[in-house]
Every structure is written in C-alpha cells, then in structure tokens.
C-alpha cells in the first residue's frame with residue numbers, strides 16, 4: 001500500500017467481516033445508491049433494509065463480489081476485495097455462501113445431489129465423502145431422512161432449508177440471503193429465523209440478509225443498514241431495536257409499517 005493509499009484507507013474495525021467504504025451502486029450511469037459506509041462485524045446478523053426497488057439486491061450483489069461497486073471499496077476483513085487479483089477474489093468467494101429467493105434448487109436432482117453440487121465443483125473429495133457431507137448439512141437444517149427427495153416433493157419451507165444446506169456446503173464464514181422468508185407461512189419463516197440464529201451461535205457465521213419481514217428483523221438482527229429510495233443513500237445503520245427508538249422518521253415508518261414511533265415499544 002502506498003502512503004497516499006494508506007492515508008485514504010478507512011479505519012477497518014478489527015472484527016470486521018465486510019466493510020463498505022464510500023460505496024456507490026450503479027447500473028451504467030444510473031446511480032441506485034451512493035455514499036454507503038457500514039461495517040458488518042464477524043458474527044453479526046446484518047439486515048439490508050429499505051422499500052422495494054431501493055437497491056437491496058443490487059447492494060447484496062456488490063457485497064458478494066459478483067459486481068464491482070461503481071465507486072468506493074468493499075473490504076473483506078482488511079483486504080480490498082477488488083484490489084486483489086481474480087485468484088484472491090475466488091478464494092474469498094469460496095468462503096461465502098449464498099441462498100437466493102426461491103432456494104434455487106435443481107429440480108432434476110435430489111436434495112443430497114443439490115447440496116453436493118458446490119462440493120463436486122470446488123473440492124477433490126471422493127463421492128462417498130461428498131455424500132456424507134451432504135447428509136450432514138441436510139441434518140443441520142432439519143432435513144435428515146430427506147436426502148433422496150426431489151424439490152417438488154417437499155414444502156416451501158423445506159426447499160429454503162435445503163437451499164441453506166447447499167449454501168453451507170463449503171463451511172462458509174459469511175452467508176448471504178435475499179429475502180429468505182419470501183412466500184413462507186409465518187411458522188416456516190420463524191423456523192428459518194431460528195435456524196439462522198442457531199447457525200450463527202454454533203458456527204460463528206456472519207449472516208447478511210435482505211428482508212422486509214419485520215418479525216424476522218426483530219427476531220434475528222443485531223445490525224443493519226437502511227437504504228432510502230428517495231435520497232438514494234443510507235439514512236441509518238445499527239441495531240434495528242435501537243433504530244426503532246432513535247432512528248430517523250422514514251426508518252421508524254418502515255419498522256412500524258407506517259404506524260409511527262408511538263405504536264411500538
């Protein structure tokens with residue numbers, strides 16, 4: 001790092017998992033969000049909040065390293081993600097897992113075969129070891145005994161959990177979720193929340209979630225960022241429980257479904 005770079009480098013917290021420093025998310029010349037500065041600490045369950053279309057999924061793709069920020073820097077630990085070469089980026093991405101909205105399972109593969117995919121792709125493990133790991137990961141999400149089922153044979157909640165098992169296949173340090181409880185009934189959604197808390201507590205994982213499910217936010221989050229669609233920047237960050245009491249008006253509106261600060265306590 002040159003002296004000039006060192007002078008411009010932000011303070012990275014010692015326990016930082018992912019840090020956004022002056023990040024702009026854009027498509028071509030169209031800016032979606034700018035001026036994003038926040039730290040996801042190791043072991044956080046961090047929520048990206050905001051109204052629909054404000055850029056939550058776009059930010060997630062930038063944090064995950066699928067798309068570079070139009071401006072600013074994303075740090076993994078204290079390393080500039082895009083400052084490294086592609087081999088370094090691959091190594092970082094191998095330590096992250098992701099679950100997209102539907103769970104995105106391959107319909108022609110059994111649950112065990114779905115979980116096995118990243119292991120087949122990224123490791124030299126024997127088929128027998130891969131099969132063992134897949135069984136273990138499915139058990140971790142409460143799907144022991146369902147190894148040979150096809151996605152069409154199980155419920156929506158189970159599909160999400162199978163998607164989670166696949167995200168966990170390579171023992172990631174960081175897991176990303178885009179609206180994990182979308183389309184789930186409240187009981188299945190609560191079960192998924194409990195699972196995330198349990199995985200964070202037992203495996204020490206860092207979890208980054210896009211959601212606007214208020215019940216989920218208050219059940220699992222200890223940190224967050226709020227993306228404002230109007231001003232195209234973050235207007236709050238921190239523990240949503242604190243934001244409910246001390247946050248700016250639009251965040252309180254969001255967290256109380258428009259009922260305002262007086263409605264919740």
Ligand SMILES: Nc1ncnc2c1ncn2[C@@H]1O[C@H](COP(=O)(O)OP(=O)(O)O)[C@@H](O)[C@H]1O
Pocket residue numbers: 027032050051052053054055056057058059
């Ligand atoms: N691939 C893309 N190319 C151009 N614009 C996009 C693309 N993906 C999303 N957008 C636009 O970026 C904005 C934010 O989208 P998105 O990140 O999906 O919001 P959210 O997840 O908060 O609902 C929207 O206006 C959307 O139309």
Ligand SMILES: [Mg+2]
Pocket residue numbers: 056057058178210
């Ligand atoms: Mg989205």
